[in-house]
Amino acid sequence: MAAKVDLVTATDWREAKAFLQGLSPKQRRQHYFTRDFLALKSVEPWRRAGKGARAPPDETPRFPPAPALAEKLSLLRHDITRLEVDAIVNAANSSLLGGGGVDGCIHRAAGELLGAECRSLGGCETGGAKLTCGYRLPARYVIHAVGPVAGGQPGPTEEAQLESCYRSSLRLALEHRLRSVAFPCISTGVFGYPSEAAADVVLRTLRLWLEENAAKVDRILICVFLEKDEEIYRSKLPLYFPLA
Numbered sequence: 001m002a003a004k005v006d007l008v009t010a011t012d013w014r015e016a017k018a019f020l021q022g023l024s025p026k027q028r029r030q031h032y033f034t035r036d037f038l039a040l041k042s043v044e045p046w047r048r049a050g051k052g053a054r055a056p057p058d059e060t061p062r063f064p065p066a067p068a069l070a071e072k073l074s075l076l077r078h079d080i081t082r083l084e085v086d087a088i089v090n091a092a093n094s095s096l097l098g099g100g101g102v103d104g105c106i107h108r109a110a111g112e113l114l115g116a117e118c119r120s121l122g123g124c125e126t127g128g129a130k131l132t133c134g135y136r137l138p139a140r141y142v143i144h145a146v147g148p149v150a151g152g153q154p155g156p157t158e159e160a161q162l163e164s165c166y167r168s169s170l171r172l173a174l175e176h177r178l179r180s181v182a183f184p185c186i187s188t189g190v191f192g193y194p195s196e197a198a199a200d201v202v203l204r205t206l207r208l209w210l211e212e213n214a215a216k217v218d219r220i221l222i223c224v225f226l227e228k229d230e231e232i233y234r235s236k237l238p239l240y241f242p243l244a
């Protein structure tokens with residue numbers, strides 16, 4: 001077992017990462033930045049939470065019902081830094097050196113060691129993703145994904161880059177045998193990707209990905225922050241993950 005590390009004062013991210021990776025889930029809880037975390041078992045799968053959701057009356061489902069896939073997906077409105085999952089995805093920028101928005105929240109909650117490990121990564125291209133330890137987060141890992149800067153007018157390139165963020169993040173999760181991954185609404189804040197258009201890209205991507213990989217994960221969580229995003233996803237989920 002690696003030597004005990006104080007995550008508040010430690011300066012060596014490699015030592016801290018090795019220490020955390022050697023801890024049981026129960027032991028890790030002593031190092032969280034918050035006591036107010038949300039355990040995965042407290043988050044309902046869409047198969048149950050979506051019972052009352054209705055698609056817009058003039059729209060028809062784009063995929064057939066797939067209850068088994070709806071068991072692997074969750075929608076929740078929460079602060080992503082408080083989710084106790086294998087990985088949370090960060091809406092980063094190509095420097096990976098932090099910033100504002102959800103990026104700022106994640107770096108503040110994880111602590112200085114997250115920035116130290118990010119500095120060792122040498123940035124990340126748009127549409128790509130890189131993995132770090134979660135440090136003081138309840139999430140074991142952070143997957144830093146770089147979304148497109150859409151500035152309100154996404155074209156085919158930005159749409160493909162947004163899809164690539166999700167696929168790259170999920171590929172990393174499988175490579176590291178992570179079974180629960182929470183996504184924020186990547187690119188829909190400062191990067192200006194319209195929320196409705198982004199939700200269509202996200203839900204189509206997650207539906208197709210889960211059709212191929214459902215057995216390899218326990219849960220994919222869409223973690224929105226704004227009420228408007230919760231409403232958008234609740235109205236679009238029945239189009240991509242119809243329950244009957």
Ligand SMILES: NC(=O)c1ccc[n+]([C@H]2O[C@H](COP(=O)([O-])OP(=O)(O)OC[C@H]3O[C@@H](n4cnc5c(N)ncnc54)[C@H](O)[C@@H]3O)[C@@H](O)[C@H]2O)c1
Pocket residue numbers: 078079080081091092093098099100101102103104105147184185186187188189190191192223224225226229
């Ligand atoms: N000055 C800066 O460098 C600066 C300023 C603002 C944002 N940013 C960030 O914004 C850029 C990425 O843009 P983006 O639109 O992909 O990201 P974003 O602007 O963080 O928005 C992405 C989504 O995350 C949501 N969000 C914010 N906080 C949380 C939270 N605690 N939990 C869950 N969701 C949350 C937010 O409402 C939005 O729906 C990056 O540069 C990143 O650093 C940077």
